[in-house]
Amino acid sequence: MEKIFLPRVNDLHFHGRSGQVLKDILPFTSEVCSHALFMPNIAGNEIVNARRVEEYRAEILKVCNPLFSSCEPLMTIMITPKTTPPTIEAAYNAGAVAAKIYPRGGTTNSENGIDDWDSHQLMAVLEKMEELGMVLCVHGELVYGAPEKIEVYGQYLGVLNEIEPSKREIRFCPIISKWCQLFPQLRIVFEHITTHAAVSLVFSLPKTVSATITVHHLLVTEVDVMGSHLNPHLFCKPTVKGYADMAALRAAAFSGNPKFFLGTDSAVHTKSRKEECGCAGVFSAPVFVEALIELFTEFGQLDKLPDFISNFGADFYDLPRASQTISYRREPSLVPGRIKESYVPFMAGKTLAWRRDE
Template sequence: MSADRIILRRPDDWHVHVRDGDMMKVVLPYTAAQFGRGIIMPNLKPPVATAADARAYRDRILAALPAGMSFTPLMTAYLTDGTDPHDLAQGFRDGVFTAAKLYPANATTNSAHGVTDIARIEPVLERMAEIGMPILIHGEVTDPAIDIFDREAVFLDRVLAPLLERHKTLRVVLEHCTTADSVAFVRAHAASGRIGATITAHHLLINRSDIFAGGIRPHLYCLPIAKREAHREALVEAATSGEGPFFLGTDTAPHALTAKESACGCAGCFTAATALELYAEAFDKAGAIDRLEAFASLNGPRFYGLPPSEERVALDRTPTKAPDLVLLPDGDGILPFRSGETLNWRFVGVV
């Protein structure tokens, strides 16, 4: 590895939205070009709630892969108040499900079917703990009395800490961490080996002020929303530490331009077009480019009990331009994160 080229085991994306239908055909190749595997988010309409739903969705993803591309979708179950623990466990045993996703109801995009009260799914949680099935948590409370910038920190105290106490063997991934509070929480429980945390590229690169730089920038609006600079710095420190509980999850979340730039815009940043370039930039700025492989390629597989990839990919320190607009078949488009800007790194591919 030289100062101008980095070679690492092919990474995996442990939190990715590839959508469905025509949009999936457009966005999936970006993820498949860089990542070997991906934890597929289940918040479709209707949600991917059963093993049969997941099988059908996995088939659609594989059918949408361009010829010659290699990518393994790892499916998740969308937990609802009515989730059947037997179907969930059977899907996990059959290798259909890798994990289950907990969306507090109405916490984010397409989460209206989410769990209204975690007490309603205690039998499901007990079964998951028993069989070693990880639960992936969107860690925010939805109480309207709680400020949007405080919802992650409150979730840790109100929901996650009691959950871990009630279920001593439950394996948990705190998704898309955005606060120093989450970093400290994960570290405090790291010795148990049963908690992990994904960190996005955009939360490593922006803080909440960036959303309002020169005006409202809807394409930087995501949930959980970006926080103060001190929180961004804590995320960078955690991601670049090399510590096992922290690993890559882009939470790339494509929305059509018209859905983002509207009176009530959708939450999500589309980072898949230049995901590894963005992570490389964050690690490079922190003087920790040598630790990118641990975060991107090793920590996630270790948590999930999977082997790391034997393939290698390369990135060069060469200026590259993020796409201006990704067109959709209906004439609409998706604006990538850092659209039209010059990035310092270029993804070369498998080497």
């Protein structure tokens, strides 16, 4: 097969940033997507109310003009400890289709995230979302647990409550299960899952619970990030895991189960920021479709790709399925080392087997 046609993508987890960065990176997404779900953790100006939903959408549309683009932005609001049911309802009426929970201190720009998972206010917010039909998107990691006295070989190390990064997603799974029981009609997306435990959980829960999977978690393990040397451009949150977890993610993506669909979590930082302070995020927008074609082709699962990248996500979010297709041809394509001098894309310097037709 030398040419294939795929529906326009629904990227249901995208970090568009703002200002000049938005202008620099949005074309990579808008050229191939039917919809993109924009994350609300904008540095210094988070999307936390209806006014910010409207302002951010207006900023996006100035770059991604609907008269010239087939990509529709989908808006979200960030849930903070100050969020109330009226806040959520106003954001919904302003066009937000989903609300996002970040664990406090667990990822980029999450200082105003949640750390009280049983608060009455949070429960009231989730109840309002269930009533409105909004989707709950969750960065599912438990960053802080109950304080524990740590003693190793008789040496007292202190009282610690921060959970090791590799265990945070697994520790969060019971919270997803609890919310599913408390709010049976609430649609929940367990975002960018990375572990076998998360895959198993999503399979076991009702159809109101789905999960997004990123391209980098399907292709990269912790060996790639910190094997022979540290590669800051592959560092992300949640962290990539080992081979067994990657195999579980691939099995889910190849399964044809509508609970699992694409959310790239493409999150750009400048080269200097990645290399100087190790900001979490992988910039996959320029290459994710071609990389997925290669992966699904390698394992004989190409027929499952349209559902994974487009149809299943549209169905879960009650969006129209993409009516347009884009053609890709089998032809070597070198991924540039840098884009616009400032950004290092996923798979920089590597050669992909497919490229998009112009």
